[in-house]
Each structure stands twice: as structure tokens, then as C-alpha cells.
Amino acid sequence: MGFTWFISKRIAFSKGNKKNLSQIIIRIGQTAVAIGIIVSVITLAIGLGSKKAIKQKMADFNGHITIRSYDSNNSFNSSRLNKKSVQLNHIKENGEVSKIQEYATKSGVIRTQTSFAGVILKGVSSDFDRDRFEKFMVKGSIPQYSVNEISNEVIMSEKIAKELNLDINSSFIMFFVKENQDPVYRRFILKGLFRTDIKQIDDVFLIGDIQHIQKLNKWNREDIGGYDIYIKDIEDLDSVFNNIEEFVGYNNFAEKATTTFSQINDWIQIFDTNILIILTIMMVVVVINIIMVLLILIIERTNSIGMLKTLGASNRKIRKIFINYTLFIMLPGLIIGNIIAIVLLYIQKYFEIIKLNPENYYVSTVPVYINFFHILIISGSALLISGLVLLIPSYLISKITPIKAIKFQ
Template sequence: MNLEYFIAKRLHGATSYKSSASTTIIKIAIIAIAIGMITMLIAIATGLGLQKKIREKVAAFSGDMLVSNFDGNNSEETVNPVPLYQDFYPDFEAVPEVTHVQAVATRAGIIRTATDFEGVLVKGLGADYDWDRIDDYLIEGRFPVLTGDLNTEMIISSYLANRLGFTLGDKVIVYFIDDNSDRPRPLRLDIVGIYESGYQEFDKAYLMADIRHIQRINRWKDYEVGAFEVFIDDFDKVEEVNNYVYKNSGSFLRSITVIQRNHNIFEWVKLFDFNIALIIAIMIIVAGINMIVALLVLILERTRMIGILKALGSSDYSVRKIFIYNAMYLIGMGLFWGNLIGLGLVFAQQYFGIITLNPETYYVKVAPVYINLGHILLLNVSVFVLCLLMLLIPSYIITKISPVKSIRFE
């Protein structure tokens, strides 16, 4: 243990402070770092958690990317069919990042009851549909059976069920406009399940049934579908992988990402990154300022000690190290308590869902959190280093202290 470290250790001992005022300022500095750390941990965990949850939810119901015809139609309804027999279906071997491909089709219709009516989109699904991706959102009943003989089973959102007064087991008649007839074509479906995604754009419009109903209503062949939903292993690479998917999908097909299809949602989600960065910057500045004040108070109270050390032959650099070591200790104390309390609150939210949100605004009912050890370590190191760098300038005051004057300093 060197001399500077030993003296620094004595500085933050119980008897090292001359006045209650300096003790209070130092405690405030530690509390400021702790509060800043708590705020940053919560901001990062909830911000990234909300981003991740929204992306997962939107992609679960619409795929990471959609491969369809160049039909010039930007609506959700399928216009021109795509042959089911494609080189990339059912296994997209040309793009290893693709984990699953499923065929879908959509058709706009109207549900009419005795007192109300509602425009809906019937999403047709095949036997290849991956129900595991939306399993967490099924709140009643079960998923429809899509294998074997064609049946009338379907699932509907809780939003539509509540709005139209439907419950599990009810029969629903959906009317479709037929361009070749003056009368709409009815389709009777039975509710076997009710889902609630919290993704209002989907819940307000979609009900899901067998794709063969859409093929029959559209007068398609049994090998024709509306589009292909493609899922990949890493959402962060969706733009890059989409280029490969497009190149390997055939010259008559296009591929668009879920980000392009839901531009407004993902632009809003991107704002979280700015908010997180702003909070981190403000908290680091506040913590740094408090540490600067605490360090200046320590230097002021230890002016005589500084003069004695210089008179005994200590260099300015050695004396500065004493106070830097002490500042490192104070920063470490603040980080310790900040991590302890901050991570405690984050884990409490993860397991108990204390904070709830309005799903119409945030697409989720409970504020999600995302805990990443790498992010936590990087944040701690960054805060420690930046606060320490901010203290180098005020510690330079030590070099201006004269041994003769400081020894007589009261």
C-alpha cells in the first residue's frame, strides 16, 4: 500500500472531516451519484424493455418481413395471389438467418350484429403457422385447428369481442363484397379463442381463421396464397437480411420489413434512444458537479495538510493522487448504492409488474424491463470514468497551493 493510498483512506474515515457542513456536502455527492445511477438504470431497463417488447409484439403478428406480389397495394388486404410453390418455402435455405416462413392471406369484411357493425380483416392462416409466437396473447379458449378438413374455427381480439358483444363459442357471420355479384358473400365462423395483444392497430381489425376460407372467397387455387411472413433470428439485422431475402425471393416478388410496414410505430420507438441518452447525460453532469463541489471542499479543509506534505517533499502529482483516490472511493460508494437500489427496483418491476401503462398509448399493459449485464457494466464504467475525468481539473488547484501560506492557513 503506497503512501498516497494510505492517506486517502484516512481522509474518508469517520474522523477525517472537520465540519458537519463538509460531511453533509460529501453525503450529498454520494446520494447524487446513487440517485443518478438509479435513474439511469431504470431509464435504460424500461426504455430498452419497451422497445424490445413492442418490436417482438408487432413482429409476432406480422412477421419480421413480408414477401408478396408487386401489386402496388399498400393496404393490409391481399390483392393478387402468390404461388405457394417457391424455392424459399417452406425452408429459406439461401438465407440462413431466416428461421421460419409461413403463408398468409387477408380479406376485408364486415361483421354485422343486431345493434352494430364493424369492418374487419380476416387473416387466413395455414398449417405452417407458428402459434408459439402469439401463445402469450391468448387469454381465453384455444387456437383454431388448421389441419385436416376445413372447419369454421377462428380467434378474435378481446377488443372486437367486447365491442360487438361476442363471447367464447359464439357464431359470427362475416360479409365480403363480391365484385362479381350484387350481394355480399357471408362466411360463418365460430369463436374458439380470444386474444389480446395490446397492439391496438391489430386488435381493432383482425380475426384469424383458416386460409382456405380466403382462397375460396377469392376464388383462388389451393396452391395460391396472399403473401409469406418471414421470421429471422436477430431483429437488429432485419434491414440487412431483408436485402438478401429480396434477392432470393424471385424477380416478381418484393420483400418489405415490419419497420417499413409500421413506420410510425418504429419511429416513435426510436425516440426512446434519445430520451435514454438525454437522461444519462443529465445524470452524469449532475453527479459530476456534486463530486467537484465535494472535492473542492476536501481540498479547502485539507489545505494545511497539503502544505505539510509539500514541505516534506511530496510532489503536486502525489498530493493530487491522494484526493483522486478519495474521490474514487466516494464515486464507488454512490455507484454501489445506486446499483443496489436501482437493480432492486428493476427486478421488482420484472417479477411483480408494479408499474402499469395504457396499452392504447404504449402497446403494453405492464412496463417491461430488459436487463443486460453488459449494459450495466458499461454504464458503471462510463459513469466512474467520466466523473473521475471531471475531477481532474479542480484537483489542479492543489498545484497552486503554497506550502508556507497553507501551513498558516486557518
């Protein structure tokens, strides 16, 4: 064990240290470190958790990646996908792909006795991932669709149902307008209500049997509007997308969920800036408080510095002693701050105490993403930055001479 390290530990963990007049200042410094760590860890966990939760919601409805025809463009009405050119086997071989399902969309109008609403029917088939969609359900059940018979059962957003005064098992008429043709009517039965908290979805979508759209478009049973592709981790979206894009084929294109809902994605990208600003401010607060503690320690132990110099200790070694000592002081604040932050995050994660307005934030509760590697980086960065910054005020030690130390006494 080195001389400086040994002396630093003896000073830091000495029982007599508790009687120092500077103990109050030290406690204030430790409290500031703890608060800085708590705010930093919670900010990062909530910021990343919000980004992940919102992106996941967008993807769980439309798929993380969507393949459709160029002819569809941005239209709500699907054009026939060129299925033969899609190399589906290669896409399925990607280890990050967890699910692929068919879909098609068709715009129409729902009319009731008292109201009407323009909506989009998203047609799905027997491969519809009902388990994934279950978390969005607020009432009723998800119909089971089959290739053997056409189903008139649908689910729609809770918001649309309220506007149209519809409830479970209600029947309603939806008509589809075709160019230069009379409107085509279809009667549906409402079997369930869902809520995603994403306005662009809840305002317009209902889900039904894809066979209705195939008949309306005069397609064959094999014809579809596109594929919804789900991957295992939303954070791998960009890399998986680059791989899948190679296999979409002629006259088709792939689109990420973050591109489909570009306005929402642009909004959540601001989180990165906010997180960086808060982390920077908290780190500055921690560093300033630690510098204050070091300066007080130097003033208080001027006599000790003079004695060490008299015994032959160099300025460099004495500076290292005080820097190590100050970092030891930080440790209780780091440990306590991390423990409090982690406890608060787990309480929010499992009990969802803090609620949000989903119309403004796209989620109904504050989401958290707890990553212990991130927590370790924050604590390590605080120690490293403080250690480097402390080099500047520690140079005051070189100005103290044994004669001045004796006069100070």
C-alpha cells in the same frame, strides 16, 4: 503499489475519516451518485425494454419479416404470391430464422343483429405458430387448422367482439364484396379472443383458415398471399432482413415489421433521444456533486497539502491523491445505486407492479430489459467522466503553498 494510490486508500478508508466535518457533504455526494446511477440504469432498462417489447409485439402478429406480392401494394386484400421465385430453402438456411408460415388476407364486413364492423380476415394454415400467439389470448382457444378439411372456427380481437356483442362459441356472418359480383357470405364460429394492445391490429383483425380466402379468390390450394418470417432476436432484424431480401424473387418484396407499423416505430425511436437526455442530465448531476466534494476536501485538507509539499510531493502527485480519493468516495454510491436499481428492475420484471394504459403505450405493464453490460458501461462512464472532469478543480492544489497552508491553519 504507487505512492499516490497508497495515500489515497489510507485517507479514504481511515477510521478517523468518519469524524471529519466534511463527512455530511461526502454522504450527500454519495447519495447524489447513487440516485444518478439508479435513475440512469432504470431509464436505460425501461427505454430499451419498451422498444424491444413493442417491436416484438408487432412482429409476433405479422412476422418479423413479411414477403408478399408487389400487386398487393398496401391493400388489405392479398394478391397471389409468386412462390416459385421465392428461394425458400436459402431463407431457411439462415441460422437466425426460427419459423416461416403461410398467410393471406381478405377484407370483409361482419354483420350481427345489432351492429356491423369492417374487418380483415387473416388466413393461416397448419403451420400457424399457435405457441407464439398464445400470449395474446385472453379467452377461449386457438383453432387447429388442417390442410385436409376447411375450418369455420376463428379468433378475433377482444375489442371487435365487445363492439359486436359476441362471445366464445358465438356464430356470425361475414360477407365479402367482390368487384362486379354479389357479396359472398361465410358463417364463422368464434373460438377465442385475443388482445395485442396495438390499435392497428386489435381494431380490424381476426384469424381463420386460409382455405376460405383461397376459395374466395379462386386460388389453388398451393396459392398463398405471402410468408410471415420469424427470427430469433428482434435486435438482429436489420441484418437478417438484408440477407433475406436477396431471395424474395421476382415481383415480390420483403418488408420489416417496423416498416409495416411505421408510425409506431417512429414513436418508439423517440425513446433513444429521451434516454440520451436523461442519462446526460444524471451524469451532469453526478459530476457536479463530485466536483463539490473534491473542492470541500481540498479546503479541509489544506494543511495536509502543505505538509506533503514540504516533504517534496509535486503538485501532480497531490492532485492524483485527491482525484483517487474522490473516486473512492464515489464507489459506495455506485455500488448501492446499482444494487437498488437492479432490485427494483427485477421486482417490476417478475411482479409487473407498475401498469400502463395500453391504448397509449401499446403495453399494459412497464417492460424492462436488464443487461449487465449496459449497467457496467454506465458505472464505468461515470467514473471515467468524473475522473477527467476532476482534473480542472484539482489545479487549485497548485495554488496552495506551504506558507499559505500554515496561515490557513
